[in-house]
Amino acid sequence: METIFIKSLGGAGTVTGSKHLLKTPELNILVDCGLFQGIKSLREQNWESLNIPVAEIDLVILTHAHLDHCGYLPLLVKNGFKGKIYMTEPTEELAKLILLDSAKLQEEDAKKANQYHYTQHNPAKPLYTQKDSECAFEYFYTVKENSNIKLSDHIQCQFKPSGHILGACSVAITCFDKTIVFSGDIGRNHSEILPIHDFFTKADFLVMESTYGDRLHEKADLYDSLEHWINITVKNHGNIIIPSFAVGRAQELIYMLFRLKEQNKIPHDLPIILDSPMAASATAIMVDYAEYTTVEKRKWQEIIGNIEINRDYKNTEEIIRDKTSKIIIAGSGMITGGRVLEYLKHDIGNSRNTVLIVGFQAEGTRGRALLNRSHELKIHGSYYPVKANIVELTGFSAHADQSELMEWIRKYKNTPQQIMLVHGEPCALEALRVKIQTDLKIPVKILVKDEQFALK
Structure with missing residues (x-):
């Protein structure tokens, strides 16, 4: 042999x-x-x-x-x-x-x-x-x-x-x-x-x-968990920050958030912002290859029409200055870089806000530090105190x-x-x-x- x-x-x-x-x-x-x-x-x-x-x-x-x-x-x-x-x-x-x-x-x-x-x-x-x-x-x-x-x-x-x-x-x-x-x-x-x-x-x-x-991943219904934390945070006039992988996770999130709005479980007028040029492009690829998913192309197009997609970094600064409650989905998924860092600099020190961790966080990443209950996060050379709610939803894995x-x-x-x-x-x-x-x-x-x- x-x-x-x-x-x-x-x-x-x-x-x-x-x-x-x-x-x-x-x-x-x-x-x-x-x-x-x-x-x-x-x-x-x-x-x-x-x-x-x-x-x-x-x-x-x-x-x-x-x-x-x-x-x-x-x-x-x-x-x-x-x-x-x-x-x-x-x-x-x-x-x-x-x-x-x-x-x-x-x-x-x-x-x-x-x-x-x-x-x-x-x-x-x-x-x-x-x-x-x-x-x-x-x-x-x-x-x-x-x-x-x-x-x-x-x-x-x-x-x-x-x-x-x-x-x-x-x-x-x-x-x-x-x-x-x-x-x-x-x-x-x-x-x-x-x-x-x-x-x-x-x-x-x-x-x-x-x-x-x-x-083992948690058995809790993900829709219920999302609804719970989004509504609590909105009631407290805070923001929901979701560090997300651009490929796969971001598309799953925008689909589920759309479903929650369809079912009147979160506010219809709550802005959902996808702030990631790569996630925007990956979403377009998902639509092109809709036959590889369980969602029809027409439905994907409707979902995309109901969120704000930001590609330009200059707009990120305007989104941060807007103090109304919103859901921000931004890269990177393990908080190692990307635009999510800009949002965390402004929001992680406020207890009204919630950071939802929805994916695997490797050793040595900021995401793992948050899961380990670190009291501060180093971003671009400066330390930021962690006061926001840090919530892990392992069912998203x-x-x-x-x-x-x-x-x-x-x-x-x-x-x-x-x-x-x-x-x-x-x-x-x-x-x-x-x-x-x-x-x-x-x-x-x-x-x-x-x-x-x-x-x-």
């Missing part, structure tokens, strides 16, 4: 930087190609060389468009990659949007660092440029969900929707006589705007995410919780020989490992970055 190896170049022991290399006798396949985000020690790994010559990577399979899964692609191409990058059509559009935005932010950060001399590098440079991102697009190759794609004589793959964000998929790679399924990011069993995930039912090996491997991950495994008609856990912080990885081995009696390995492991 031919030996197949797996080697994680990122996304092992952490929730960021996903890059999993499948080494086969015919092809070396990189599944996902993400940037490290979060604390400085992780971000610095983006500047390090991959633990494999780029020329030895034959092709890339992209499960979805989030930056921690696609953000390294411009560097991969810049460093010599010449193969195809396989993905679904919505993923292609979202990845282009996200990679251009990532490059633009890096160029701006480098320019500011050089202008204000707060860099140890002379000069500071971006990790990659917008031109580098555009060069990567030349290698994008779109595929249809559920179709079989022949990669070489003895290797083929198939994409199935994972319910995480628009276009996101799990991928099964059949290599010689073995099938290896890469989960990508697994969505919830229920989504307001996306079909529930589809399932593979046969695999010899599973490489699966474990973001929430150690917890686009990631499956422990019970949903276990259900995902139970869908397999044959018992996989081995499960390899990635994309989780150490406590989540260990909790899920123990749960799987105890309840399902399947051997589990937690992958370690740059450690090569034979699939036998």
